Every structure is written in C-alpha cells, then in structure tokens.
Amino acid sequence: MSVTIKDVAKAANVSVASVSRVLNGRDNVNEETRKRILAAVRRLRYMPNGAARSLITRRTHTLGALLPDLHGEFFSELIRGIDIAARARGLHLLVSSSHGDADEAAAALRTMRGKVDGLLVMSPYANADFLADNLPPALPTVLINTPHTPENCMAMSVDNHAGAYAMVEHLASLGHRHIAFISGPEDNFEAQNRLHGYRDAMAALLPGVPVQILEGEFTDNSGYLAGQHLLQLEQRPDAVFAANDMMAIGCLSALHEAGLRVPEDIALAGFDDIPLARYITPKLTTVRVHIAELGEQALARLVQAIEEPNTDAEREKTLQSELVLRASSGTGAHETRRKTAHASKV
Amino acid sequence: MSVTIKDVAKAANVSVASVSRVLNGRDNVNEETRKRILAAVRRLRYMPNGAARSLITRRTHTLGALLPDLHGEFFSELIRGIDIAARARGLHLLVSSSHGDADEAAAALRTMRGKVDGLLVMSPYANADFLADNLPPALPTVLINTPHTPENCMAMSVDNHAGAYAMVEHLASLGHRHIAFISGPEDNFEAQNRLHGYRDAMAALLPGVPVQILEGEFTDNSGYLAGQHLLQLEQRPDAVFAANDMMAIGCLSALHEAGLRVPEDIALAGFDDIPLARYITPKLTTVRVHIAELGEQALARLVQAIEEPNTDAEREKTLQSELVLRASSGTGAHETRRKTAHASKV
DNA sequence: GGCGCAACTGTAAACGTTTTCATAATCCAT
DNA sequence: ATGGATTATGAAAACGTTTACAGTTGCGCC
Numbered sequence: 143m144s145v146t147i148k149d150v151a152k153a154a155n156v157s158v159a160s161v162s163r164v165l166n167g168r169d170n171v172n173e174e175t176r177k178r179i180l181a182a183v184r185r186l187r188y189m190p191n192g193a194a195r196s197l198i199t200r201r202t203h204t205l206g207a208l209l210p211d212l213h214g215e216f217f218s219e220l221i222r223g224i225d226i227a228a229r230a231r232g233l234h235l236l237v238s239s240s241h242g243d244a245d246e247a248a249a250a251l252r253t254m255r256g257k258v259d260g261l262l263v264m265s266p267y268a269n270a271d272f273l274a275d276n277l278p279p280a281l282p283t284v285l286i287n288t289p290h291t292p293e294n295c296m297a298m299s300v301d302n303h304a305g306a307y308a309m310v311e312h313l314a315s316l317g318h319r320h321i322a323f324i325s326g327p328e329d330n331f332e333a334q335n336r337l338h339g340y341r342d343a344m345a346a347l348l349p350g351v352p353v354q355i356l357e358g359e360f361t362d363n364s365g366y367l368a369g370q371h372l373l374q375l376e377q378r379p380d381a382v383f384a385a386n387d388m389m390a391i392g393c394l395s396a397l398h399e400a401g402l403r404v405p406e407d408i409a410l411a412g413f414d415d416i417p418l419a420r421y422i423t424p425k426l427t428t429v430r431v432h433i434a435e436l437g438e439q440a441l442a443r444l445v446q447a448i449e450e451p452n453t454d455a456e457r458e459k460t461l462q463s464e465l466v467l468r469a470s471s472g473t474g475a476h477e478t479r480r481k482t483a484h485a486s487k488v
Numbered sequence: 489m490s491v492t493i494k495d496v497a498k499a500a501n502v503s504v505a506s507v508s509r510v511l512n513g514r515d516n517v518n519e520e521t522r523k524r525i526l527a528a529v530r531r532l533r534y535m536p537n538g539a540a541r542s543l544i545t546r547r548t549h550t551l552g553a554l555l556p557d558l559h560g561e562f563f564s565e566l567i568r569g570i571d572i573a574a575r576a577r578g579l580h581l582l583v584s585s586s587h588g589d590a591d592e593a594a595a596a597l598r599t600m601r602g603k604v605d606g607l608l609v610m611s612p613y614a615n616a617d618f619l620a621d622n623l624p625p626a627l628p629t630v631l632i633n634t635p636h637t638p639e640n641c642m643a644m645s646v647d648n649h650a651g652a653y654a655m656v657e658h659l660a661s662l663g664h665r666h667i668a669f670i671s672g673p674e675d676n677f678e679a680q681n682r683l684h685g686y687r688d689a690m691a692a693l694l695p696g697v698p699v700q701i702l703e704g705e706f707t708d709n710s711g712y713l714a715g716q717h718l719l720q721l722e723q724r725p726d727a728v729f730a731a732n733d734m735m736a737i738g739c740l741s742a743l744h745e746a747g748l749r750v751p752e753d754i755a756l757a758g759f760d761d762i763p764l765a766r767y768i769t770p771k772l773t774t775v776r777v778h779i780a781e782l783g784e785q786a787l788a789r790l791v792q793a794i795e796e797p798n799t800d801a802e803r804e805k806t807l808q809s810e811l812v813l814r815a816s817s818g819t820g821a822h823e824t825r826r827k828t829a830h831a832s833k834v
Numbered sequence: 835g836g837c838g839c840a841a842c843t844g845t846a847a848a849c850g851t852t853t854t855c856a857t858a859a860t861c862c863a864t
Numbered sequence: 865a866t867g868g869a870t871t872a873t874g875a876a877a878a879c880g881t882t883t884a885c886a887g888t889t890g891c892g893c894c
Contacts, residue, residue, distance in 0.1 A: 156873080156874085157873065157874045157875075158874090159873075159874060159875080159876095160872085160873065160874080163873095170871070170872070170873095171872070171873085172871085172872060172873085175872085175873085194879090196879095197878095197879050197880065197881085198878070198879045199879090200879080256880085256881095
C-alpha cells in the first residue's frame with residue numbers, strides 16, 4: 143500500500159487537514175508545523191493521489207483529445223500545438239485516437255467522464271446525434287474541423303474553401319486555364335471543402351472551362367495513380383492542383399516518370415505545406431494551414447470556456463490559410479506568402 | 489450537478505449496488521431489473537465518473553507518457569507506436585511533454601500519481617537520482633532510451649552503437665577510408681552512442697585512419713554548417729556519416745552548393761530513416777530505427793508488468809536497427825536492407 | 835413445518851482527498 | 865480580569881464509485 147495523506151499527518155503529528163493546507167499553499171498554517179509537514183512529505187516520498195483529489199475538487203487539470211489518428215504530419219502538428227498550449231497552462235493531455243468506428247469513439251468519449259475538464263474533438267463521427275448521445279453533459283467541448291456545430295459546443299476550423307479558391311486564383315493568374323484537381327476521400331469533410339473551393343473558383347474565374355477531377359485518397363500512392371491517369375486525358379491540363387501535399391508529391395513522381403518537366407510543361411500545387419513540401423524538387427507551391435496554431439487556439443478557447451463558463455465567446459472560429467508560392471507552380475525560385483481571402487461563414 | 493449512480497438507482501427503484509453490478513457486467517442480477525436499470529441509465533444519460541471509479545478500484549486504464557517533446561518525426565512515430573499498442577488494449581494515454589527543465593518534468597511525474605497505471609518515461613533528466621525522487625513508488629515504469637536503468641524499472645532502447653558501427657562498416661566496404669562524422673548534441677545519450685559506434689568502428693576497421701568529427705545539433709541547419717566546414721578540411725573525406733538524417737540533408741545542401749556530386753564525389757549517410765530520406769535526391773542511405781515498434785514494445789512490456797507484477801521479464805531490452813542502402817552512399821539505385829549486428833550489452 | 839440452498843438485492847464501509855465548521859489558544863484593548 | 869478579534873488546528877462530511885457482507889425471498893426436500 144502506498145503512502146497517503148494520513149501517513150504524512152501521523153508522521154508529522156498533525157491532522158490531515160493541516161497537511162492538505164500546506165500542500166495547497168494555504169497561508170493559514172504555522173510556520174513551524176509547515177516545516178514539520180514538509181519534512182514528513184519528503185521523508186515519506188508522499189505524492190497526492192490525483193483521482194481522490196479530482197473526485198472532490200471536480201478538477202482534473204487534464205484535457206481530453208479525441209482524434210481519428212495520431213499518424214502523419216497533420217496530427218503530429220496538431221498535437222504539438224495542443225501540447226504547447228496545454229503545457230503553458232500546466233495541463234495534462236489525455237489522448238484517445240484511431241477509432242475504427244463510431245462505437246469505439248463513443249466508448250472513448252464516455253470513459254473520459256471524470257477524467258478531464260474539457261474536450262477537444264476531431265472525429266469523422268462527430269455529428270450532432272453522436273455528440274448529443276455521447277458527450278458527457280456540461281463538459282466544455284471544442285470541435286475541430288467538423289461539418290456542424292451543436293448548440294452546446296464551440297468549433298474551430300480551417301478555411302479550406304478559401305484556401306483552395308485562392309490557389310486556383312493563383313494558378314489562373316499565371317495563365318493556366320485547364321486546371322485539374324486531385325480530390326481527397328469523399329467522406330472527408332475537409333476534402334469536400336477543398337473540392338468546393340476548387341469548383342467555385344473554376345466557375346467564377348474560368349467560366350466555360352470544364353473542371354477535371356481525379357479521385358484520390360490523400361495518400362502519395364493515390365496521387366501517383368491520379369498523375370498517371372491525368373496523362374492519358376484527351377485534354378492534358380496546364381496545371382494540377384492536388385487536395386493535399388502527399389498526393390501532389392505522388393503525382394510529381396508520375397509526371398517525372400513520364401518525362402514531363404514541372405513547372406515548365408505542367409504546373410503543380412498542393413495543400414497543407416507539410417515539411418516535405420520544401421525539400422522536394424521543384425519545391426512545392428501549396429496552401430499553408432497553420433495546424434499547430436489550430437491546435438493552440440482550440441485549446442486556448444477550451445480553457446477559457448472552462449475557466450469562465452458564463453462569458454460566451456463566439457461559438458465558431460475559422461483559421462485563415464496562406465498561399466505559399468514556390469517553384470512548382472512556376473513563380474520563380476523565391477518563396478512568397480500571401481494570406482488567402484477570409485471567406486468565413488460566421 | 490451532473491447525474492450520478494444514485495440518481496440512476498433512484499430512477500430505477502433499486503440500490504446503487506445493483507446499478508454498479510449491471511454496469512460492470514456482473515451476472516447476478518435479475519433480467520428484469522437489469523433492463524429497468526439500463527433504461528434508466530440511457531434515459532438519464534448516465535456516465536460513470538472515472539475519478540471515483542479509479543479511486544476505489546485502483547485502476548485508471550490509463551498509461552502515462554513523459555516525453556521531452558512531441559515535435560518531429562521521431563516523437564510522432566514513437567507516439568504512434570505507443571498509441572497503437574494502447575488502443576489495442578483499450579487504454580488511454582496521458583501525455584506530458586516538452587519539459588524545459590528537470591523541475592517541470594518532476595512536477596509532471598508527480599501529478600501523474602493516481603491518474604495512471606503505469607509510466608513510459610523518456611527524458612534527458614531521467615537519471616537514477618531523479619527517478620528515485622520523483623517516480624511514484626510501486627508504479628510500473630518503462631524507460632526509453634535512457635543511459636541507466638534503476639533497480640525497479642524496465643528499459644527499452646535502440647541499438648545506436650551497433651547501427652553506427654554497421655554504417656561505418658558499410659562505407660568502408662565500399663572502399664571509403666576517410667569517413668567523417670557529424671555528431672549530435674553532446675548531452676544527448678543517443679548521440680553519444682552513435683558517436684561511440686563510429687569511433688569503435690573506425691578504430692577496428694580502419695586502424696590508422698584519423699577520425700574526423702564535426703559538431704552538429706541534430707538540426708538540418710547544423711548539418712549545413714558542418715557540410716561547409718568539411719569542405720575546408722585539408723583532408724577532404726570520401727564519405728560523410730551524419731548522426732541523424734536531418735543533418736545529412738542539411739549537409740547535402742552544402743555539398744550541392746559547392747558543386748560536389750553525391751555519391752560520385754563524396755558519399756553521404758544518415759541515421760533514423762525519416763520519411764524524408766527517400767524523397768530527396770539522391771535517396772539517402774541511412775540506418776533505420778523502428779521507432780513505432782520501439783513505442784509498441786515499450787508499452788506492451790509495461791502492460792505486462794502491470795498485469796503480472798511478479799513474473800519479472802528481462803529488465804532491459806534493445807531494439808535492433810537496420811541498414812537501409814540507397815543511392816547516396818553509391819550502392820546503386822535499388823534499395824536494400826540489412827539487419828545490423830546485435831551488439832546488445834545485456 | 836422446518837431446513838438448507840440458491841438467487842437476488844440492499845446497507846454500509848472503503849478509497850484519499852478537500853473543506854466547512856467548530857474549537858482552542860493567543861493577543862490586545864479595555 | 866474580561867471580552868472580542870485573530871490565528872492555528874482538528875473532526876467530520878463530502879465527492880461517486882465498488883464490494884464485502886448481510887438480508888430477504890422462494891423453492892425443494894426430508
């Protein structure tokens with residue numbers, strides 16, 4: 143059995159109340175007894191039990207993060223942003239990821255009750271019904287990149303639509319007309335928004351030019367296959383815009399294999415600005431998403447909601463993305479950046 | 489106030505004991521009352537409080553992970569491995585990272601008491617004294633990549649020494665004699681082992697050839713600077729072996745800028761096999777560390793120690809690394825792999 | 835009819851804290 | 865001396881569970 147506050151109290155010849163007081167930095171305890179207590183704490187190697195503590199204080203100093211995965215650049219960055227923000231506030235992070243199905247996600251969510259002070263949720267299953275059924279009631283929650291925001295939650299997302307729109311705008315400004323798009327998975331909310339951004343921009347900026355959409359799945363291999371497909375189209379596009387960087391990189395391999403030069407023969411652009419993007423040749427023009435910042439801000443808002451429950455800040459917030467122009471779109475060697483239009487729907 | 493087990497009991501006209509029983513899947517409760525209870529649970533949206541539960545059961549179904557950082561390829565992979573293994577067992581992960589100093593790490597460790605069933609620790613501060621002072625007693629712990637393993641802990645690490653040794657062996661087998669080394673940070677345990685591996689291999693395989701060591705810091709920029717330095721040496725090396733891939737990539741930039749061809753003029757090798765390594769030109773020869781597997785195995789061992797505390801498995805375990813031969817060392821275009829000698833010290 | 839047994843259910847103690855309230859001790863001004 | 869503050873301390877309730885134990889039934893059987 144490990145040492146409890148009672149053992150410390152006994153060892154220091156005081157009551158548990160006094161021990162608790164010094165451990166929580168209350169000032170109303172005699173200097174001499176405080177010393178005696180601290181000595182006992184040290185001698186016995188006492189560490190308070192977190193479960194007992196949070197049971198009574200209703201505070202865990204822990205935030206839960208429900209994520210679909212931990213793999214890859216995106217989540218690595220997201221977690222990093224969340225972590226930085228959490229650490230700055232002395233909070234722990236309880237992560238739960240990789241949910242095969244909605245039931246698993248639900249179970250994970252339910253077991254968080256009593257273990258966290260708030261929740262960060264990013265999940266393909268996070269629709270209104272799911273959340274209503276499985277979110278512990280009265281637990282502050284921030285949704286990340288979800289299609290819909292229920293009444294009692296806050297939301298935080300990336301402006302994928304504006305980013306994609308801006309990229310098409312950029313490619314069009316360079317004189318490209320036939321701009322093909324390699325899409326992401328159909329059931330992915332972000333992929334949908336990027337596709338819409340592409341469609342809307344094509345319709346608005348290049349009316350009459352037919353859209354060309356190749357199906358991808360956000361993997362480099364699917365980008366490679368799309369690249370091969372693309373070369374067989376009767377109308378070869380002037381430019382290819384992939385819905386994420388990994389697919390752009392895969393596509394680049396296919397283009398290189400076919401002997402095409404990028405950007406001379408065909409321009410290429412991606413989305414995300416993963417670290418790899420600046421290391422490949424040519425360097426990839428892309429839309430930068432400030433993923434870490436997304437995590438940081440989401441957490442910051444969550445903490446605010448926990449600490450000041452009444453002051454209701456704006457429920458939804460959208461993070462602007464940024465155009466990163468590099469060699470692959472044929473804009474010259476120097477990298478430039480430009481904020482995308484903020485087309486928030488709030 | 490949120491709904492507790494008492495509310496459910498009242499609503500179903502039973503005692504809390506019965507509610508607890510059906511929630512924990514005990515069979516000794518009447519089918520009809522079970523239904524009544526489950527109905528009440530659903531109606532009230534009851535979710536058990538984790539803190540109360542773990543206070544009495546002494547189980548949290550959560551594992552703690554103390555890491556120095558969450559940023560970068562290494563930790564992303566490590567966390568991924570840990571996460572996969574945790575999820576397979578229905579466990580949560582409480583992460584705490586980015587500790588600026590030992591005190592912070594200590595605080596993080598202490599607050600884990602009562603919130604986790606076991607601990608995964610990877611920290612530059614994790615020496616014997618630190619652990620003895622701050623590890624909650626009797627809490628199963630697995631140390632990752634630490635120099636020394638105290639009595640009551642288990643350890644898991646990568647065989648950096650053998651990996652570096654094998655790489656020198658490979659380079660020497662290609663006829664290179666003057667093999668320079670770009671080292672990592674001096675206070676980093678892994679960097680030290682890689683350096684030792686290099687030194688030992690040079691002494692054993694190329695006796696008489698002087699070692700050439702450039703100081704780096706594991707960043708691509710420090711690799712770039714080392715590369716510039718290296719070109720000014722009176723004896724230009726035939727090959728450069730960087731203590732990690734990022735530095736190799738930085739060095740590559742410097743070599744390219746100076747007009748040198750890799751591997752024709754100078755061979756290059758790294759360590760880690762980060763995803764980037766196969767995307768740069770030429771593809772980087774490197775030592776692959778199975779980082780995710782490291783995390784998985786560490787967690788698996790931790791869980792075993794928790795579930796069967798008496799059966800003491802081997803305390804330390806070393807994970808073999810693997811040589812990945814690609815173009816940058818001049819071995820031809822095809823990638824080959826080869827296990828490094830297992831020079832475990834157990 | 836009483837006994838033992840099985841099946842079900844409830845009571846209450848425990849887990850390790852925090853915190854309210856009461857009490858004791860000290861002090862200072864009358 | 866006496867009273868009212870002020871300060872330091874302890875006793876005990878509370879947090880929401882689980883579980884050992886003790887009932888309470890109903891049943892079959894001598």
